[in-house]
Amino acid sequence: MHLSASAATPTHCPYCALQCGMTLTPDASDAGVSVAGRADFPVNRGALCGKGQSAAAVLSPGVRLTTPLVRSAAGVLEPAGWEEALDAVAAGLSRTRTGHGADACAVFGGGGLTNEKAYALGKFARIVLGTSQIDYNGRFCMSSAAAAGQLAFGLDRGLPFPLEDVPRTGCVILVGSNLVETMPPAMRYLTELRENGGTLIVVDPRRTRTAEQADLHLAPRPGTDLALALGMLHLVVAEGRVDESYVRERTRGWEQARAGVMAHWPEYVERITGVPLPQLREAVRLFTEPEHAMVLTARGPEQQAKGTDTVGAWINLALATGRPGTPLSGYGCLTGQGNGQGGREHGQKADQLPGYRKLTDPAARAHVAEVWGVDPNSLPGPGRSAYELLDALGGDIRSLLVMASNPVVSAPRAAHVEERLRSLDFLAVADVVLSETAELADVVLPVTQWAEESGTTTNLEGRVLLRRRALTPPAGVRSDLDVLHGLAARLTPGLEKGFPVDPEEVFEELRRASSGGPADYAGISYDRLARGDALHWPCPDPAHEGTPRLFLDGFATQDGRARFAPVTHRPAAEEPDAEYPVYLTTGRVVAQYQSGAQTRRVAELNKAAPGPFVELHPRLAARLGIAEGDTVAVTSRRGRALAPARLTGSIRADTVFMPFHWPGAGRANTLTNPALDPTSRMPEFKVCAVRVAKAG
Incomplete structure (x- = not known):
């Protein structure tokens, strides 16, 4: 039990970009709190989905990490103290940086990190590690x-x-x-x-x-x-x-x-x-x-x-x-992920600095460098996008720090990504649970969850929200900000002063770093958010009321006019052919979330959605001799997945569908195509060519 308050705490859901308002009330359960929807929050008006209603379940000690793990000489992850674990991470990153250069160290973040954590992670990569190699799983989102x-x-x-x-x-x-x-x-x-x-x-x-x-x-x-x-x-x-x-x-x-x-x-x-x-x-x-x-x-x-x-x-x-x-x-x-919007605004993305500034803009570099107290010329340039970074693991990238992401399940061509992760000299993962990616790590750092820390997120409307701490974290758990502070102290003594563990202190610096940028948070403060102000960025000063509606007076282009895109149709990167005659598309189900690392640990959600499946039209199933519930093999040029058949007339007869929340034999992203959009570097998750057959 880790109660810290006797009164209800208003906060927000840890899952999708709606960031639904909820209230946490202390109770005697393993989680320490019960959850109820907040009728006063305008986005959800008291409604919560099953994931939100059961969000407290992952706070229970039985389903989450509560002690650091370090891989022994025998190759086994074993419990360790925090100082030993942080020393091991710092040593692994230092060896790589010394032997192969700063860009041989990489950082991979997550769209669930708060604004404060995303900001600190981008700063850590660029001024502590000195690496350009940082991106995050939000690249796979929007x-x-x-x-x-x-x-x-x-x-x-x-x-x-x-x-x-x-x-x-x-x-x-x-x-x-x-x-x-x-x-x-x-x-x-x-x-x-x-x-x-x-x-x-x-x-x-x-x-x-x-x-x-x-x-x-x-x-x-x-x-x-x-x-x-x-x-x-x-x-x-x-x-x-x-x-x-x-x-x-x-x-x-x-x-x-x-x-x-x-x-x-x-x-x-x-x-x-x-x-x-x-x-x-x-x-x-x-x-x-x-x-x-x-x-x-x-x-x-x-x-x-x-x-x-x-x-x-x-x-x-x-x-x-x-x-x-x-x-x-x-x-x-x-927007899909909980802080997918804020996560890319403040520095996790390979080509961006806080405030949605471009890393290649000299004025943006000068502004942020001044806030950070460094020479603008010391800031690295843009690095690889998410999949390109993962694909380079074990090549010129030798060490990786992952925070709040599970690419073993969520990345395209996932078997290849898993192989690349295994090829690293050193892998450290900070997460709340032992995800499939964390299972491969040399060091695993157990970090606090949404109800155990304060911080801000930005929902799909650009509405900046304050999550409030309702619980004291269990012994053996530290915040991501604490992790970055400890690593900065070990890697570059003295720089840890620029990595405070108090999220409000981080946010105050974020305000200054974003000031004048496209995503300007300068006028937003914890005090204003605590008073319930519905503040949408840009909000450039404390007297500003925020901007819930953009572009009414002109667009954010140099002349205020919007630009048409000169586009024409072209086929998907991989179309069906004689060998792979069926389209595969992927997506989600209501009871699971993203890679499922958290929701697959909640009994009631697993009861509603216990595992992967292949959805196909009855006409296609009849042609292939597949009946409801049969194990189906779906094969692409990248691999093979097995899952039970689910027959439905609601899908096209030339297409099959698989949800992507599960690892193992039913991992949909074993099949997906990493072909990248030339501008966004988004992989082609939504369409590839597959062969479908009843499994032997």
Whole structure:
């Protein structure tokens, strides 16, 4: 038991980017607290999904790490003291840095880290290790949407408007998102949209539980979302539905984009996507007739080797119809991970400095270097993106520090990534549980969880939130900030002063580092957040009320105009052929989260979703002689996975689906293609070619 408070503590859920408000009340359970939804928080209004309701279960000592582990000479992870463990990590990193140079040390972070931890981790990599080799698993989340948003609007924030605007618009096109299973409390906004007379269009190869609630479901072949968006925009032009005054006054690049669109006539798009022309026409009518409308994208169009162009095409559709930067309209991305937004704003990403500054910008380097008290020229340049970093392990990268990520399960071509991790000279992992990645480590550091520490996160609306400490951590557990402080003291004595363990002290420095940047937090403080202020960045000074709605007065480009993306359709990096004739697409289920490292330790969630499966259409199953529950072998050019068959008419007959939460034989990411988007460096998780057969 580790109670620290007698009263209820208002805080936020540790899982997805909704960051639902919840209250923790001390009790006598193993976890030490009970969880209830907070009706006063505007995002979830008291609702919690099963993951949120059971979030306290992972706090129980029986399911989490409570002592450091160091690998013995016999190759076994054994309990150790903190000083021994930190000494071992520092020694491993020092050996590599001395023998191979700073860039032979790498850091891999996570989208669940608080803003303070993400900031400190980026700072640690660049001024303690001196390495350029840092990225994080958020690269696998919404990097394509971020890149497309930067190109179109000059700024990326998941939603440039609050969720409360969604029910008040006239039509929403939801592309590649299954909110019923991934963010259940957010589904109410789409339900209210329809109750208010608005329409919902869902684009997904599967007829998901979300698609079932749509007024119109478009089911394109995997990897053809780009062609679908281009075909819809072709019809907008052909039917005279372009908002000509908006395009003329608020955008640039329309003529070039229009020329590309006109090559994608509807019948051609119908052949590519498999979406019937009448459905295309109906989608265009539903989207253009209301005064207000929105396009919302998620992992479906983003996790492709052409994800940036695909999102750009959907943004083009919104721009041509006059939606972005107008009330109750626009384009937005549904960020996935808990702090996926804040995690990339403040320095975990290979090419960014705090405040969403570019690492290649001399002025940005000078500003951040001054805050850090270092020479700007000492800061390394951009490093490798997430998959490229993982692929280089055991080559010119010899040591790796992982915080809050489990790439053995979550990375594409996962068997190869696991092999690369095993080839390292040294691997250290800081996590709350013994994940599949931690099991490979030379040193494992047990760190505090969301309810045991204070810190800020930034949800998908750009709303900065304060998580409050409700519990005292168990003995033997330290915070990630404490870990970085201890390592800095060992690696570069004296620099530890720049790595305080108090999260509020870190946040105060983050405010200064972000000041003047695109993601400006200078006006946000713990005091303001504790008073319940709903502060959306940018918030440049303490008198500023925050910015819940971006772009109403102009876009964040040099001339204030949005840019059309000059895009055309191209096939997926890997299309079905005679040897691998079926599409595979991957995704999530409601009872598990990301790599499952935490949720797979919760009994009630495992009861609801006990293991992997292969979803396939009955016609495909009949052709292959597969019955419900049969073990199915799914094979790609990268490996083979085994899982029970689940037959359903809700998926295309040329496609199979696997959730990616599990390790072992059913690991979906053994199969996925690491082909990268040239701009965002996003791997092509959402489409690859596979062979499907009943297992012998």
